[in-house]
Amino acid sequence: MLDARLLRTDLPATIAALARRGKPELIDQLQTAAALDSRLREITSERDTVRARVNELSKEIGRLRRQPDAGDEAERLATESRAFGEQERQLAEDHGAISAQLRDIMLGLPNLPSELAPDGAGEDDNVVVKGPIGLPDEYPDHQLVPHWETGAALGILDNERAVKLSGAMFTMTRGLGATLGRALCQLALDRNADAFEEIRPPSLVTSATLTASGQLPKFADDAFAIERDDLWAIPTAEVPLTSIYRDEVLADTDLPVRMMAYTPCYRREAGSAGKDTRGMLRAHEFDKVEILALATPEQSPDLLDELLGRAEATIAALELPYRIIDICTGDLGQTHHRSFDIEVWSPGTQAWLEVSSVSWFSDYQARRANIRFRRTGQKGTEIVHTLNGSALAVPRVWAAILENHRQPDGSVVIPEVLRPYMRGADVILPK
RNA sequence: GGAACGGUGGCAGAGCGGACAAAUGCACCCGCCUUGAAAGCGGGAGGGCGCAAGCCCCGGGGGUUCGAAUCCCUCCCGUUCCGCCA
Structure with a gap:
């Protein structure tokens, strides 16, 4: 607000x-x-x-x-x-x-854009500020296979049966595919544990919680509601994490507060019918590790850089080709003051996939959530600033790994950094 | 799910129709004392709106009253006991 x-x-x-x-x-x-x-x-x-x-x-x-x-x-x-x-x-x-x-x-009313955000009318005016990095001049044929084909062939993706259980736009991984998804989360958590407190928040929250971070009232159609109990399934860990200090007054010496959480995320994807229906690119439920900070206005610009840097480093460590996008004023989300996306190249679908979004909300969310801080020795309180970013969103990274790391024999090599989390597996072989 | 008791400032906790923004303790800030600190002593200090006068805030909402933290209704939350259970 x-x-x-x-x-x-x-x-x-x-x-x-x-x-x-x-x-x-x-x-x-x-x-x-x-x-x-x-x-x-x-x-x-x-x-x-x-x-x-x-x-x-x-x-x-x-x-x-x-x-x-x-x-x-x-x-x-x-x-x-x-x-x-x-x-x-x-x-x-x-x-x-x-x-x-x-x-x-x-x-x-949406947040005011930062002066630094580039002008633009919409998505097409977003600015590539870094990259592409690690993008080959030419992809060999064996890497041009969409992840859903490779996933099915390797027996690690079973969306046909996911549909039986839950309907369209649900996914299911199996075997090393399931392990890979969990390994990605563990990697993201471990890489940020030096500075961020790990939280395991509830995945169902009240309307008040969803309003505080800006999803309600405007985006009610995008969220899953459990009406009988007046609860909502969280679309991102940003929702519970932002509300943790709702209606509280923090000391400036406590700032910045850094938190991270692995949670499932639920999205109705209303209005996306027929879009990205194959594979893992758009689903009603997916896993994500989110990093979030509460900060003073002065601390925020540096934190924005830090969050973006952390998200980028994880993608780079996974040896995926990526680029960074500076979101223009016309494409900035409702609550965003400034925002960057990290996109990974998917050779199988010939598209850049948004795998992370790092944003600064200025005081917009915190005013709704009524999160304040007090400067030592000064009277009164101020509204904190909030920032957050996806440290890692599983499905699209999972897909990008299957495509970018696919071998001529149809197997998929596990990136080095993930191997400690894969029970010794360094490659996913056909069954 | 049932019963009982609760929800007051950063925290703990008094107050139970009028002089209450609200005792007291802890924490906090400023002095004094001290080589420095602790202890001790003295003082200060809640939040929000408003240019101001002033108004609002004792879990949320509603009611009674000239007047409500205090009485009534309702909802929410918490604790304990019982039931049920991963």
Whole structure:
């Protein structure tokens, strides 16, 4: 959520910043919000004046009641106060209605893009800032095979039966395929354990938790809901991790807080019907290791670099060809202030696959989640900044390994760094 | 799932219709003392909105009242006991 103060102190600059997302309707909403906010302040002031009068009278009545010889002056004041009470009720009602309207708009408005984010209208204007790295000039034929074919041939991917269990867009790995997925998670956790606390959060969360990180109310259709119990399946570990310190005040000496979690992730992929339906590229359920930080505004730029660096190093260690994309203003996610994607080349599908997304949310999420910090020796509190990134998302990396590391005989060589997690296997051979 | 008891400031914990933003202790900040620290002594300090006056915040919501942390209703959460269980 944006800071409501921007509406009154810095409206033109806020409009200019939001305009960079290229969605004119957002500007209309922002202006409506500014009008509501100013009306709200008028009503608040009126209401408070009436309340002050009621409080004053009540105190006086109390004082009179305690004096035995005060007569019926107290009753007279009580009658007067009752009339103010009526007024107050009306004003409070108006106040409630307007602030609800304002809140609805504010919850729907996206974050302001960073000044550093490149301008652009959409995906096509994203900027490649690094790479491609490790991309061969030419791929041999045996590596141009899509992972679903190799996976099926090796007996490590069984999506036909996954569909029997759960329907379309669910996947199932077996044997060394299952081991490979788990090994990837373990690798990602181990590589970041030097600085990040490992968390195993719940995978089902309340609406309040999903609202705090920005998925609700706008993206309700994208999440799996367990309606009977009013719970949601998390689309990413970002959701529970962001809410861990919800409604808390941290000390600046505790920052940055670094956390990581391996969790399953659930996405309805509403609107993606028919897209990437084969293989592992898009599924309702997948595994991911997420790294996340809570920080002061000053710490955030360095942390963004660090998170990106960590995600990149893991991909590089897996000997996969990759590039890094700087997301432009028109393609920036709702909650994002600045964002980078890491993409891996899939020779089997002839496409760049997004395998990691590293983002800085400025104070947008933390304001929703009400996560604050106190500077030592200073009064008051400030909103923290949040950042996160996928340390490793299993399915697409799994797919890229099957394609990029496929041998002429149809086997798949396990990258060196994964072997300690593969029970000694260094290659996946046909059955 | 049933029963009982609870939810108050960073934490612990009093208050149970009016003088309560709320005792007290711990933690915190500033002094004094000390070579330095600890202890001790003195002082300070909750959060939010507002230019301000002022208003709001004692789990959430609603009600009673001139007036609610305090009474009533409701929901949520916690602890303990019972039941059930990986």
